[in-house]
Amino acid sequence: MASQTPEQIPDGQMRRFAGGYLPIENYGLIGNMRTCALVGMDGSVDYMCWPEFDSPTIFCRLLDKDKGGYFSISPAANLSCTTKQQYLPSSNILQTRYIHEDGVVDIVDFFPRPKTAHVLFKGPNHSAYREMTSVQEELKKWLVRRVECIRGRLSLDVEIFPAFNYATEPHITTILREDTVVPGCDSKTVTFHSDSVKLQLDVSIDRGEDDTRGCPTVRFRKVKKPGMLGEGVVATIDVFEGQAISFILRNDLPNHVDVNITSAVLDSQQHDTQTYWYNWISKSKYKGRWREVVQRSLMILKLMTYEPTGAIIAAPTFSIPEDIGGVRNWDYRFSWVRDSSFTIYILLRLGFTEEADAYMDFISERFVQSKISDGGLPIMFTIRGETDIPERELTHLDGYRGSRPVRIGNGAAFHQQFDIYGELMDAIYLYNKYGKPINWDLWCSVREMLNYVLTIMHEPDMSIWEVRNNKQHFTYSKIMMWVAFDRGLRLADKRNFPCPNRAKWLEARDTLYEEIMEKGYNKEMKCFVQSYENNTMLDSSILIAPLVFFIAPNDPRFLNTLDRIMLPPDKGGLTSTGLVYRYDTELSEDGVGGREGAFSMCTFWLVEAMTRASVYEPKYLPRAVNLFENMLSFSNHLMMFSEEISRSGEQLGNTPQAFSHLALISAAFNLDRVSEFKR
Numbered sequence: 001m002a003s004q005t006p007e008q009i010p011d012g013q014m015r016r017f018a019g020g021y022l023p024i025e026n027y028g029l030i031g032n033m034r035t036c037a038l039v040g041m042d043g044s045v046d047y048m049c050w051p052e053f054d055s056p057t058i059f060c061r062l063l064d065k066d067k068g069g070y071f072s073i074s075p076a077a078n079l080s081c082t083t084k085q086q087y088l089p090s091s092n093i094l095q096t097r098y099i100h101e102d103g104v105v106d107i108v109d110f111f112p113r114p115k116t117a118h119v120l121f122k123g124p125n126h127s128a129y130r131e132m133t134s135v136q137e138e139l140k141k142w143l144v145r146r147v148e149c150i151r152g153r154l155s156l157d158v159e160i161f162p163a164f165n166y167a168t169e170p171h172i173t174t175i176l177r178e179d180t181v182v183p184g185c186d187s188k189t190v191t192f193h194s195d196s197v198k199l200q201l202d203v204s205i206d207r208g209e210d211d212t213r214g215c216p217t218v219r220f221r222k223v224k225k226p227g228m229l230g231e232g233v234v235a236t237i238d239v240f241e242g243q244a245i246s247f248i249l250r251n252d253l254p255n256h257v258d259v260n261i262t263s264a265v266l267d268s269q270q271h272d273t274q275t276y277w278y279n280w281i282s283k284s285k286y287k288g289r290w291r292e293v294v295q296r297s298l299m300i301l302k303l304m305t306y307e308p309t310g311a312i313i314a315a316p317t318f319s320i321p322e323d324i325g326g327v328r329n330w331d332y333r334f335s336w337v338r339d340s341s342f343t344i345y346i347l348l349r350l351g352f353t354e355e356a357d358a359y360m361d362f363i364s365e366r367f368v369q370s371k372i373s374d375g376g377l378p379i380m381f382t383i384r385g386e387t388d389i390p391e392r393e394l395t396h397l398d399g400y401r402g403s404r405p406v407r408i409g410n411g412a413a414f415h416q417q418f419d420i421y422g423e424l425m426d427a428i429y430l431y432n433k434y435g436k437p438i439n440w441d442l443w444c445s446v447r448e449m450l451n452y453v454l455t456i457m458h459e460p461d462m463s464i465w466e467v468r469n470n471k472q473h474f475t476y477s478k479i480m481m482w483v484a485f486d487r488g489l490r491l492a493d494k495r496n497f498p499c500p501n502r503a504k505w506l507e508a509r510d511t512l513y514e515e516i517m518e519k520g521y522n523k524e525m526k527c528f529v530q531s532y533e534n535n536t537m538l539d540s541s542i543l544i545a546p547l548v549f550f551i552a553p554n555d556p557r558f559l560n561t562l563d564r565i566m567l568p569p570d571k572g573g574l575t576s577t578g579l580v581y582r583y584d585t586e587l588s589e590d591g592v593g594g595r596e597g598a599f600s601m602c603t604f605w606l607v608e609a610m611t612r613a614s615v616y617e618p619k620y621l622p623r624a625v626n627l628f629e630n631m632l633s634f635s636n637h638l639m640m641f642s643e644e645i646s647r648s649g650e651q652l653g654n655t656p657q658a659f660s661h662l663a664l665i666s667a668a669f670n671l672d673r674v675s676e677f678k679r
Contacts, residue, residue, distance in 0.1 A: 015042070020065035021401050022046070024320060025636035025651040027062075028085055028094045029300060032111035033307035036316045037143060038062065038655075039109050041085050041637075043096050044072035050197060051141055051251070053306060053313055053383055054333045056165040058197065063319055063406055064397040066227045069163030071249070073107055073145060075100065076155040076236065085637060091277035092299050093270065094638075103152030105239060108270065112140045115275035143249040146266060149239040156239065158218075158247070160201065161225060161232030164194035166394050166408070171197075171230035173222055180217040187261040190220055190233050191252050200252035201233075206263040208242030216243050285351035286665075288672035293632060296639040297661035298350065301343075304658050306383035310358030311335040312343055313383060315643070315654035319394075321403035322596040322644055322653045329399065331408050332643075332654040334380045334389060337363070338419065338464065341426035342662045348434040349669065360431050367424065368445050372414065375452045377424070379417045380410065389413040416471065418461040421453050422480025422487075426548060429487035432495070443497050450488045451501055454508055457481050463531075464541050465582060467590040473532035475520035476541040478512055483548050485509035513550075517557075527561040530583055539583045540565055540574050543605040546612050547666075553609065554616035562609060578630035579645050580606050597644030597652040603631050604663035611670045621674065628667055 015022060027038040027046070035055065037048040046061040046068070060068035075081045081098040088095055093110040147156065164171050171194035177185070187202035207215040220233040237245055246266050280302065286294050304313050315332035322328035340363050347356035366381055378387045391411035399406045428446060432438045438446075463474035485505045492499040499505070519532040530539035542561055546553035553559075565580065567573025574581045579598035586595075607628045614621035634645050641660040643653030 015065075019401060021062070023650055024400070024642055024653075024655055025640075027636075027640075027655070028087070028096075028109075028638050029303055029316065029640065029656060030092060030094050030109050030111055031303040031316070032113060032139065032141070033303070033305050034139070034141065035111075036303055037109075037111075038317070039085075039094055039096065041083050041096065042072070043074045043083075043098070043107055044070050045109075045143070045145075046070050047317060048143070049316075049333075050199075053316055056196075057167070058162045058164055058199070060163060060167060060397070062317075063400055064167065066225075067163060067167045067397065069161050069167060069228070070159070071143075071145070071161075071247075072157070072159045073147060073247070074098075074157055075105075076157050079155065087296070087299075087638060088274060089278075090281050090295070091274050092303055093274060093277070097150075098154065098156075100152075100154060103154035103239075103241070104150040105154045105156065106148050106150055108144075108146040108148070110144055110270065110273050112142055112144060112269040113273045113276040114139065115272035115279070140269065141250060142269075144246060144266065144269065145248075146244060146246040146270070147237070147239060148244040149241050151241055153238060153240045156237050158220075158235045158237060159232060160190070160192075160234075160247075160249075161223075161228060162192050162199065162230070163228060164192075164197050164230075167229065167397065168394075169194045169196060169229065173231040173233060175220050175222060175233065177220075180219050185260075187248070189218075192230070193252070194230070198252040199249055202246075202248040202250070202261045204246040204248070204261050204263055204266055206244040206246075208240070208244070213240045213243075216240070216245055218245060283351050285349070286669065288668060289675075290628075290632075290668040290672075293635070293639050294665050294668050297665050298352070300640060300656050300661050301346075301658060302355070304656075305355060305358075306335075307358075309384055310355070310360075310362040311381065311383045311385070312339065312359055312658060314339065314659065315657045317654045318408055319399065319403075319406040320642070320652075320654045321400055323403075324401050324646070324652070325403055326595060327403075327405065328592055328596055328653075329403055329405065329407055330654070331391070331410050332657070334382055334410060334413075335362070336380045337366075337377065338379065338417075338423050339658060339662070341423045341430060342659070342666065344427045344430050344435070346662055346665050346669075348430065350665070353435065356431070356435055360427070360435065363424070363427060364442055367449070368441070375448075376416070376456070377420060377449070378413060379415055379420050380413055387413065411468075412462070412466040415462045415466055416456075416459075417463055417466065417477070418453070418456055418459070419464050419474075419477040419480035421449060422483035422548070425450070425484040425487040429491050432491060437495065438491075443491075443495070446488060446491070447499070447501070450484060450505055453481055453484055454501075454504060457508055457512060465590065468592050469589060472530075472534065473519070474541075475516060475528055475531060476539070476544065478516050478520060479542075479545055479548070479550050482509055482512040482516070482550060485512070486549075516550075521557060525564070526557075527564045528557070530588065534588060537583060537588050538564060538572070538574055540580050540599070540602040540605065541582070543580075543602065543609045546609055547605070553612035558609075559613060559617070562606075562613065565606065574602075575606070576647070577649075578627055579603050579634070597646040599644055600631070600634075600641045600657065600660035601643075601663045603627070603645075604660070604667040607631070607667040608663070608670050611667065611674050614674055624671060625675075628671060631664075 048059040061070040084097040096107045190201040318331035319329040391409040393405040397406040460471035528542040530537040580602040610620040610624035642651040642655035643657040
């Protein structure tokens with residue numbers, strides 16, 4: 001049994017391999033650009049915040065198998081089924097299939113989307129953000145779980161155990177139909193009411209065309225589980241070929257008129273949702289050799305977009321560990337300035353101009369409105385553009401496989417991380433180049449920001465890895481501050497903008513370059529180093545250097561660094577089994593403690609750096625392709641990447657991670673360009 005793949009492990013045994021938890025990679029993502037859910041290969045929704053990405057969870061078994069709450073539809077306990085999970089073609093509709101000798105059942109999970117939705121900008125500013133609306137049918141905030149029997153018959157167990165407000169809030173469960181749920185009746189079946197959230201469960205039944213088999217029935221009963229603060233409901237259902245039962249979880253709003261949800265309504269919702277996603281991904285300009293995986297990455301990124309503001313979150317989850325049992329557990333449900341240039345670049349180059357406009361609008365307004373007391377910028381924002389992100393621990397939750405503490409919020413929100421000015425300036429420059437010309441007011445803000453960077457360019461910071469101990473003069477931050485001045489000067493020249501401090505910016509850019517080459521490079525080791533203080537420590541963040549045109553990809557200093565990073569850790573490098581680590585956490589004290597896995601983003605950065613080097617040094621191209629293909633093999637069954645990969649090959653950290661997929665797309669895009677050039 002130990003050699004079986006997840007798809008071959010019978011459903012009832014999946015969780016036994018990890019003490020009641022599914023492997024992190026055994027989940028698929030569904031969403032509606034407001035919130036999302038993770039659906040396990042065993043048919044259980046183990047994670048969902050309601051009603052928005054950063055709202056408290058109502059299902060969180062992912063972070064506590066006993067108290068977290070879940071919504072499971074799985075084969076009856078006495079059945080051993082093979083499970084397959086995939087997305088329906090060109091969509092974010094997830095299908096989980098149970099295969100048994102006696103029957104085959106599909107569970108189709110999705111959040112509805114109107115088929116004609118387009119991102120538009122309308123109306124004045126509302127508090128912290130500009131509201132975006134769509135000319136479309138109202139977005140239905142439903143979680144739809146449709147069960148359909150494809151062959152034979154099968155018995156399924158349905159269990160719904162919500163745990164409101166991160167499993168801290170009691171709720172009242174009311175079964176509205178004590179008798180059997182049958183077609184034609186009011187679909188509203190169960191309600192779950194806590195102080196802050198009121199949910200209702202609707203059930204819709206499609207009896208199929210064969211009346212001789214009767215009609216599938218649903219009869220719920222309440223169950224109280226130890227450790228949970230409210231009752232859940234359970235039912236056993238039998239479905240025959242052609243029959244379908246749908247479960248719809250939605251808000252139970254006071255004084256609203258309930259509409260009976262029929263099979264016809266749900267068929268229409270699924271069709272419209274499928275059409276929406278097909279039309280959206282059809283806009284992609286990417287036609288390269290890795291089209292399938294790039295398209296999936298794009299659709300995952302779209303799911304991580306908060307449509308009302310255009311913000312894109314780093315990941316939809318919180319506190320999934322970077323090391324099983326360790327303390328590196330963070331909340332990523334926020335929008336980082338650091339991601340901006342990479343996101344703008346990908347969206348614009350691949351044809352998603354509406355999303356790029358929305359994200360740029362979000363970033364620009366934050367840039368203008370959100371300066372902190374000393375004139376700097378926060379490193380991250382909530383999905384609504386707020387900066388108050390206090391970090392606290394949920395001590396009542398055990399964490400994924402005992403990985404504690406479970407954290408929400410993020411204490412790094414007001415870290416001094418000076419690299420963000422380079423990434424933000426690069427985003428503005430790229431948007432002006434590939435999107436729309438920037439306006440005068442934004443340019444004035446750019447000048448103010450770069451004048452501020454003049455005052456901090458010689459200060460230490462906490463940089464990209466968000467260390468939680470001593471500030472240092474990190475090489476990565478110095479490179480990105482060089483980028484900030486470089487892009488500012490380029491933009492001024494390209495647009496003929498007045499630039500009163502041009503001489504100071506130019507001097508700062510050149511001073512930083514000389515300084516990095518002197519203090520950020522170890523001549524004895526022949527490689528760039530993590531920081532001026534840690535000048536014998538290798539750090540994979542230096543791989544960004546040729547990607548932002550700080551250094552030529554064939555410069556001997558960079559090639560020596562590249563070759564060293566590709567060595568295994570026991571030989572002084574950072575690459576193991578084709579996977580790249582950030583730095584050696586055992587040698588570099590970062591104030592966090594514990595181990596971590598290889599970083600997916602850094603591995604894709606290595607691929608792209610090798611790809612750019614291969615234009616001048618052809619030997620790197622086949623190695624880049626092999627490394628890229630190797631990395632793709634570490635995705636999950638749905639081509640989804642978390643933040644990290646463990647030493648044993650399992651996924652670690654918050655999932656899916658935007659930066660991992662952005663770096664994947666960029667690596668594929670550039671590999672294709674260089675490969676075409678070589679032919």
